[in-house]
Amino acid sequence: MAASLRCFLRSGKNTVSALQRRDFHRSAPAAVQMTVRDALNQAMDEELERDERVFLLGEEVAQYDGAYKVSRGLWKKYGDKRIIDTPISEINVLLQAGLRPICEFMTFNFSMQAIDQIINSAAKTYYMSAGLQSVPIVFRGPNGASAGVAAQHSQCFAAWYGHCPGLKVVSPWNSEDAKGLLKSAIRDENPVVVLENELLYGVPFEMSEEAQSKDFTIPIGKAKIERQGNSITLVAHSRYVGHCLDAAAVLAKEGIECEVINLRTIRPMDVETIETSVMKTNHLVTVEGGWPQFGIGAEICARIMEGPAFNYLDSPVTRVTGVDIPMPYAKILEDHSLPQVKDIIFSVKKTLNI
């Protein structure tokens, strides 16, 4: 019972709805376990069905079922006109007026080949045309480190894309995030970059009944408080939300209650949620997998400083980040190149001066 309750809390539900769920007189809403991969697949399936202008293109997305199997079954269902295999050429970004492409990058490292198109053609066009030409395109794929894929395949692009006006950038953590944010991205009239994470693809999370609906979307630009607390605020995106929750569980045993915020959207960033939290806890630690210089944590620090929450800080903000080096291959080196749960715990205690 305790375990399932923890499970509910971890998935973001508050205790009240968890208890409501056990009322057998009404038809009990059934939560299911779903992997992030399946959630993304479901999101695309639903949006392909809903709007015939939506289509998916990328390397190996059709007949191969997707390099990471995220698009499994879609080519069989929708055929050649909606699911298109492109040759290995990232610059094949189609900006066909009137259509709504979802462009899959095998990893965002390869998007550097097409980055000119993403920024100069997609992000800036609506502005340059003074509102005449909108670009409803989605760029999605795995971002950041995987396991043992070395320097050219492990980079986090959240800061790179988050830098550009005209782009929306989202970074889902769990399955609900993945489905809700991807659906919102597909329905959005603007270019949206969806930074997924390969290590999370196979991880199952709870999907509430609400999330199982065909109309379930998560608004872009709104962060979510995954865990409430009073001692300190932890802000993270993607995989590191999980790390923060793990660190919070350990710290709770020592009486330190962390408030964990899942950013969900990198741009436009929900600074208000962070500020409200910091004004309550007076301490802030940011956690990300990317490099420190000019990163997500750096931006959060700057924004906190510029806003009302600055006066509520009892100590400087601490950034927990990837080590400032290209990603090494050897396992022991790779493990020490990225934030571990113990680094977060250490940083929390240092920030609280414990």
Add this chain to the structure above:
Amino acid sequence: MSARTYADFTTQATFEIKKCDVFKLDEGPATQVVLTRDEGLQYYRTMQTMRRMELKADQLYKQKIIRGFCHLYDGQEACAVGIEASINLSDHLITAYRAHGYTYTRGGTVKEIMAELTGRRGGIAKGKGGSMHMYCKHFYGGNGIVGAQGQIFETYNMAALWKLPVIFICENNRYGMGTSVERAAASTDYFKRGEFIPGLRVDGMDVLCVREATRFAADHCRSGKGPILMELQTYRYHGHSMSDPGVSYRTREEIQEVRSKSDPISMLKDRMLSNNMASVEELKEIDVEVRKEIEDAAQFATTDPEPPLEELCNHIFCDMPSLEVRGTNPWAKLKSVS
């Protein structure tokens, strides 16, 4: 031990090889070539070593001792060996991620290569590069290159404009990951895609064809005629990488057919045996030696320790005095030396 002395063997023989298709060239590589016994034995040993090394890597990957990406070269041995036979170690070579074969022909040892795959300090890149990022003198990796279709045309343009002595080599193994060339390319005559650069289409399964074509191409470049393109028609037995079984987009029958009719090592072996250039026992002895070399290398690769943590931040910049590097948090100040 063979009862025959070396005096019994033919020291060299002439072979008829497949004619290359040419593009924008008046003549192509020779179709009658001489192979000496010594050369034959050396090519055999090198290709067999590469073959066994890749199969061992497959094994170690399945045991999870090698992690991440691993793109195997077995089937394509004639390409790397044939090329190296006609160039000098002082020439420069760069390739994409299917790089283990070239790392070996360019001078890396099996031991260093395997230890790099297992991420140990004895690896050719000290464990920091992995499968796709191996380097040695005049060999620039090992790169996670993707398609870059546009960039290759920019490169062709500059190379032709400045008459650079470059041989552009396309190892056409029929599939770009899971997509056959027919589904990916508007024209599959890759040797013609240089447009204003002459090209050759070569049987990449025959080490003598590759050697002869490379000799022709190298002469072309060295005589100041500018760049040239070589398309080697070859085949990989494994899937694109270890995560690809390699049978969802091609049939097992196809793979089997290539193995039985066009295997580069078998082809060379048959030629040498039928021309009395070597004995079955002699080749078997080489096989045994190769097997031992691979076993020893695998032993080293699995027992050598991982790189020390002090190495984590080294080699960011060249020629810099000691540098401070930020760790995962502001209190973690790490050191980097060139």
